[in-house]
Amino acid sequence: MSRGKAVLLSGVNAVLRGLWTLRDDLCTVRPYPLPVTGRLRRLPQVVVCLAAFGVFIGGVSYQMNSGQVVAQYAFPLALGQAGAVVLALRRPVAAWWLSLASAILLAVTVQPSLESGRVDGFQWPWTAAGLIGHLFVLLLLALRVRTRVALEVLALTVLVTYVLQVPVGAGDQQSTAVVTTALSAVVVVLGIALRGRREARAELVQQTSLTAEERARRTLLEERSRIARELHDVVAHHMSVISIQAQVAEHLTENPSEKLKENLAGIRHNALEALTELRRVLAVLRSADPDDPYGLGEPGTAAAPQAPQPTLDRLGALVENTRAAGLAVALEVTDERSTARSYPPGVELSAYRIVQEALSNALRHAPGSTVRVEVVHVAEGLRLHIVNSAPKRAVPASPGAGHGLLGMRERAAMLGGQVTAARTPHGGFAVSAFLPHDGGTSLDGPLLPAPRIEHDDPDGLPVVRLHPPAAPTAGADAPVMTGSPHPTEEDPTQPAPTEEDPAGEGRP
Numbered sequence: 001m002s003r004g005k006a007v008l009l010s011g012v013n014a015v016l017r018g019l020w021t022l023r024d025d026l027c028t029v030r031p032y033p034l035p036v037t038g039r040l041r042r043l044p045q046v047v048v049c050l051a052a053f054g055v056f057i058g059g060v061s062y063q064m065n066s067g068q069v070v071a072q073y074a075f076p077l078a079l080g081q082a083g084a085v086v087l088a089l090r091r092p093v094a095a096w097w098l099s100l101a102s103a104i105l106l107a108v109t110v111q112p113s114l115e116s117g118r119v120d121g122f123q124w125p126w127t128a129a130g131l132i133g134h135l136f137v138l139l140l141l142a143l144r145v146r147t148r149v150a151l152e153v154l155a156l157t158v159l160v161t162y163v164l165q166v167p168v169g170a171g172d173q174q175s176t177a178v179v180t181t182a183l184s185a186v187v188v189v190l191g192i193a194l195r196g197r198r199e200a201r202a203e204l205v206q207q208t209s210l211t212a213e214e215r216a217r218r219t220l221l222e223e224r225s226r227i228a229r230e231l232h233d234v235v236a237h238h239m240s241v242i243s244i245q246a247q248v249a250e251h252l253t254e255n256p257s258e259k260l261k262e263n264l265a266g267i268r269h270n271a272l273e274a275l276t277e278l279r280r281v282l283a284v285l286r287s288a289d290p291d292d293p294y295g296l297g298e299p300g301t302a303a304a305p306q307a308p309q310p311t312l313d314r315l316g317a318l319v320e321n322t323r324a325a326g327l328a329v330a331l332e333v334t335d336e337r338s339t340a341r342s343y344p345p346g347v348e349l350s351a352y353r354i355v356q357e358a359l360s361n362a363l364r365h366a367p368g369s370t371v372r373v374e375v376v377h378v379a380e381g382l383r384l385h386i387v388n389s390a391p392k393r394a395v396p397a398s399p400g401a402g403h404g405l406l407g408m409r410e411r412a413a414m415l416g417g418q419v420t421a422a423r424t425p426h427g428g429f430a431v432s433a434f435l436p437h438d439g440g441t442s443l444d445g446p447l448l449p450a451p452r453i454e455h456d457d458p459d460g461l462p463v464v465r466l467h468p469p470a471a472p473t474a475g476a477d478a479p480v481m482t483g484s485p486h487p488t489e490e491d492p493t494q495p496a497p498t499e500e501d502p503a504g505e506g507r508p
Helices: 002-026 045-067 071-087 093-115 128-142 147-168 177-252 258-286 310-323 345-365 406-413
Strands: 122-124 173-175 328-335 370-377 381-388 418-424 429-436 450-455 462-465
Touching: 002 093, 002 147, 045 071, 045 128, 045 429, 071 093, 071 122, 071 128, 093 122, 093 128, 093 147, 128 147, 128 177, 147 177, 177 258, 310 328, 310 345, 310 370, 345 370, 345 381, 345 406, 345 429, 406 429
Parallel strands: 122 173, 328 370
Antiparallel strands: 370 381, 381 429, 418 429, 450 462
């Protein structure tokens, strides 16, 4: 007996929970905005309003002519059915209640006439106009609410239809119960399927966006890690010099005091500890790419950690190697300083890498082109201008990672400098960079000429013109800019980022 009571109580609880869920789902007037449809965002509203007008006209005409319903009842009932269609654009659950209530009131209004025989052949319990309006409401509801709510609405629609058809009934009527059930099920299933498809596409777009953001973040971190590995040697060299100088200083001083010896020993000890920490940091960075710990070559080359970092003195060898690879490269070095000063190792390393990456881009994206490299020493720092002409052969698919321009910007930003990269009017590509002399001073104003879009070329691509000295001067060794633009690591149909728009947000 107790077991039966437990089962009964469990069943009652389940029913109560179901009714409570049904109340939460259907007793609401919350808005459900229509999904954005781009250029056709007004088309659904227009179609629904036209359908509502047709439901109103058809409902009034059929009720007054075939159902003998007086105008004072026919107009409000038809208006309720049509208004439900319009209301479904914003509040589909409330619209469903209005449509269902209008159908029930119409059935109750016409039933006495059917029972008395004054009206025969009337569509019962749904008229054609009311059914069309209700199908619109069901479709708009299923497109925006959860699947459970759509199925609950469908079940209640079918239940009310058969309650009016069988227990209540009417006289000589034209039954529409089967048609209503079939069409309502089809419309609800269609709406659920379309909603699921839209949600799947939205989720795919969101995942694609997150993947692109993660890829961009990972690319930035990889490039910064590679730069950090390269700068390790520069920092380690200075720390080694400090340690050696601290050790030798004691022997270069006659009768050094104990306090001086203690301070020199502390300096040497701190320098050695800093070197140890640098090696640990390098080990962490190196573990990301064991085949190429310093990021200086292709995987598998295993660049030797003892290899010295390149400086400006090695630009000539870099240009010769590029010429051997098939590019015509002209190198011009100009010193406009009144007094020559040496650059910090980080500035020379970054300058070398920027030129190296620009030449690599020309090799990869502009085969057969002519390249001009200008190195200008000024009092404030170092200017670099690398310009190549349009490719003379077909551009093969690039196997590179596409981090070149990002790496240039990161190196320049690290030193407080600037980088400008853009297409030239005749199909080539130009890279200009400025690195402050001390490698750490922030720039108060632009020291590079900013690219400016002047007009569109015949292909509809923006043409970017660089003002001198970024563009090469005309001369015997100047590249001839002819042909179509070559692709870069970034989108070839968009202008490259500038110092005024580093993220490329101003692209068309």
